[in-house]
Amino acid sequence: MDIKDNAQLKILVECAPIGICILDAQTFVAEMVNDKFLEIARKPKADIIDKWYWDAFREVKHLYQAALENVAKTLQPYHADEAEVTLIRNGQAEHIVVTFVYAPVKDEHDKATKIAVWVLENTLQVNARKKVDRDNALLEKERNRLYEVFMEAPAGICLWTGPDLVYEMVNPAYQRILAGRNLLGRPILEAVPELKGAPLIDSMLDTYHYGTPFEVHELHVPIADYEGGPTIDRYFTFNYVPRRNLDNQIDGVFNFVFEVTEQVIARKKVEEREKHFRHLADLVPAKISNALPSGEVTFFNQHWLDFAGMGFEELRDFGYHQMMHPEEIQAFQDGLGEAAKTGIPFVSEMRFKNTEGRYIWHLNIASPILDEEGKIQMWVGSTTDIQKIKEEEQRKADFVSLLSHEIKTPVTSIKGYIQLMKREIGKDSFQREKISGGLDRLDRLVMQLTALVSDMLDLTRIETGHLHLNKKPVDLDALINEVAGDFKMTNPERELMFSEQGNFTVAADRDKIAQVLINLISNAIKYSPADSPVKITTSQNSDGISVSITDQGIGISEKDHKKIFERFYRVEGKGKYQFSGFGIGLYLANSIIELHGGKLSLESEPGSGSTFTFLLPKEE
Template identity: 35%
Template sequence: MPQASPQPIDLPFLQGGGECGEIIRETDWSKTPLGTPESWEPALKIALGVLLSSPFPMHITWGAEFIQFYNDGYRPILGSNKHPQAMGIPIWESFSEIWDTIGPIFHGVMEGQAVRFKDFKFILNRNGYSEECYFNFTCSPVKDETGNIRGIVTNVIETTDKVRAFIDNKRAKLELEVVQAETASQRDRFAQFFMQAPAAICILTGPDYRYELVNPLYQQFFPGRDLLGKPLTEAIPELVGQPLMGIIENVYRTGELYEGRELYVPMARKADGIIEERYFNFIYQPRPGPGGKVDGIFVFAIEMTDTVLARRKIEASANLFRMQLNAIPNIAWTNKLDGEVDFYNQQWYNYTGLDEKQFNGREWGSIIYPDDLDYCLDSFQCILKGTTGGEYEIRERRADGEYRWHLVRILPIKNEQGALQSWIGTATDIHDLKMLAAQKDDFICIASHELKTPVTSLKSSLQLLDRMKEQPSPVMLPKLIAQANRSVEKIGSLIEELLDASKLNQNQLNMVKKTFKVSEMLKSCCNHVRAAAKHELIFQGDLELTVFADEHRIDQVVVNFVNNAVKYAPESKNIYLMVKKMGRYVKVSVKDNGPGISPDKIPHLFNKYYRAEYTGAQYSGLGLGLYISAEIIHRHDGEIGVDSKLGKGSTFWFTLPLSS
């Protein structure tokens, strides 16, 4: 069969046709002598339209090459060996074993000789072995608009079962004639054979299907019921109106053998018993009487109820298992023993955004981050070689295009005897955990660096002081002591931030609230900024407003805001501290006239460990100040935020409830 084209063909005359129609549409016909479907001649298009819309088995060969088309009705004739590869290739390739027989027939039809055959015998190899098959078929030429023969349409019905049934029936008729000619003792031996047969057998006689013979195994289907000599519907009245009766009537009327598999027949076992859900494999073989007319039916039956119900239980268990997988929040799937995925839960489709109906399970590799694919395949194959399962970490693409880290676990599913049946896999999103771990690693490096600088400075100051302790220098001594004090203050500030962050994590950051005037708190804080005399703190707003809060913690927030203004807006000489009443709240703001903050940084300013950059320079600090400030305000039932535009300064603010 020619390889499939990249996109399915969408032409009106190729619509429908079930499985075979889909194969025709997806076949790359440009690689065949016929060319692309758009270029096909009208006669072929019309013939294909008829073929795809017909439920009758049809087959078309086209051109001198005898290129094949067929519909779903014809497909069973090809068995498992010839379909779907037969589509689009010459018929002599598909049916090479009988081409010597049908080749002359097809060449004759191409010359205008239509043919018809009944119960024609072929020896076909269509299921991996040679078998005797029979067919009724006609072959008719297909002409184009100029009358030239361009192809052949074949209408075919396989009569193998009918011929075999006829042969069997003929054989049974001969056997019956022999039996009828035998003595009574021979008839007794024949009856005895049925009675001792290892299958459930009965004989139904006449148009009321009266039980003429019932062997012990058949009687076991209906313990306690009196069957022999009674009409079928009298012995088993619950059969009235059931499809089974229509089948029996058809066999009796037409003389055609019927074979049914796992046929549903609701029946009671005992006459007064409960109607049960029962399933049987049946063979109804007509018995010819004098003159060849059917006068009875041989019934061969095997009850399949336990098998059917057991299979349904397994299927129900599998469906329940899949429902449970759909209920869990993780991505989950199951693999066959060879690793092929045979089920994805709904979370997989929700995460990937793939269409469940269109997704081919073999395309899962497209979801894996390219750099992780080889590692994923190697890890997966290594797990499949064992029996205990395993895990590995990879990145998988989300529906929005983001690749996120997942922990993949593959575990074995074993039966009660411990034999491996299949595999189950889960993928847990660990992206945020990995990012947090990376943040913590960065924080440790930052903290180490930030503490190292003041410790080194303090150590240096103490070493110099130690050297001059015998002869202290009146000039250097104050400078060294001041430098040592600054280093101690820096170390203390860093340690306090670390302790506050730790207390926040453990929910131990205590608040000692009281009523105080906001303006007095603002005037008493930030003395270190006033002492440096580089910036002027300007107070604005309602200076009489009071709040009920932890004054020390609120002071800590304001100092953090002011320190940031000094650090990131060094050229802004004026720093404004503003107080404003807003309904039941007080809004406190710290405003500078510095360079402002980039919009992409604003959403992250209050995140743990975040440190902003200013004109390419990274400032010192642990990235905890604003995070701690936000937690303090939130624990006061207030809000915190920042308003900033590049080139126009920044305003950090928070709100607190007014004191009642």
């Protein structure tokens, strides 16, 4: 080449968009190098120009020296596509990817005078492509895992693609719903022609065209058990969800389906008038929440929202910790910390404030969900209302305390009378009147204890379902007169008024109805002034025969009307501890009347007395 050619070559080298280094073909000394080559090499120009090429690139000499020399000998170029090499750049070893060519530059005699080294760095592009490949492989793996989950799911799952909704995937549970039909590769209206004209198809197409999710519970779908067979009434719960591709375009619709025909038909037989079906989403009775490892709540179920009287955003921003009882916050936080360390759920009983400002007892379980490395992925909280259980425990505790008192009082009196009579008998001359009076009192105390034990036995029999009735025709008026007569003997100062309306006979257990009368009359006497009468009346209507006991006592507030028949329930308020008893008399009476097929009711207002009425069916 002449000087003019070298000048043109120099301009070409300097303006090229890729790295170029021109070497002497005999000595491999660098004669020209452009800025792009220096940018890739990241070595000083003085370390390359006019130097043997391998002095500058000793770190790759063992890899490519032979290839370069072979180019000079054979005049055949050498190509290296996306070669991964370790190069010393800016004094540091770096792992890079380059595409380069050793190309001979020939003279007019077809001899190599120079060798051009063309180089392009591909590190970023190759790494980006590898990341895409890894991501695609991971995506494919996840898709395969998801496919396996779908195949094993108990719910019927299928995938429709295209505007004709062609079956692309069907899991075994879905195939069982449409047993005997060939589904794959067929449009839904071809595979299931019974659906032509059904609104269900419009919902599927809305999901496909517009991405509108669709969910319906217990939908009536006339469909055949097998292809071509007669249609029958079947019921399904559906959920349509759009599938999107990597470009976020909808290319299919997932259908999740449960057949609930048996459940719906069973319920319809029991509840023929019911027109609306229940949704399946809120069957769990507990308050459920989810939170991130940081504690930020991401979900409250409807039970939580109803309890708090807030929407999700309101409750999340308010912080349900604000609803906790102040005395329990520190223990809760300590428990969460321990659960985070050990991975063991933290279980505690704690109080939360409801919309009325009242603290309600709950059983709270905070469970950390861990990944394979033992790190917390999320928290799941389950909070169950145990207020009634707490109240029941308290009533039982109160019952035991009162029962102890009720037993201790007559036992103490019995002991006192026995000691008194022993002293009297020990005298040379004792008074028979004292002994006789003491024995009478002992007899009443023993009867009191016997009645108490009888109530306890009946309570146990009722709770275990072993209280049996010995039904016979009972003259109700005679029984009332007998019980009232016993009360007149023990309470001669109290006026008992029985207004007989007829000669009523019922089929009943005489002793149990007597027990009901005794409980109601004794309550009337206990909770009313000593100089006020207690009235007993009977009446008859088409439903049966009613007996009413009316007093002029303290009365009962409306809020206690239903609770007063509960086991161990005693009315709160002034004077509570002025009366003995421990809350089972009315419970036993109500249970006995219900076993007879009757009903015990109450009419009362505070300060206006009470009327308890029980209704018994007439003797057939």
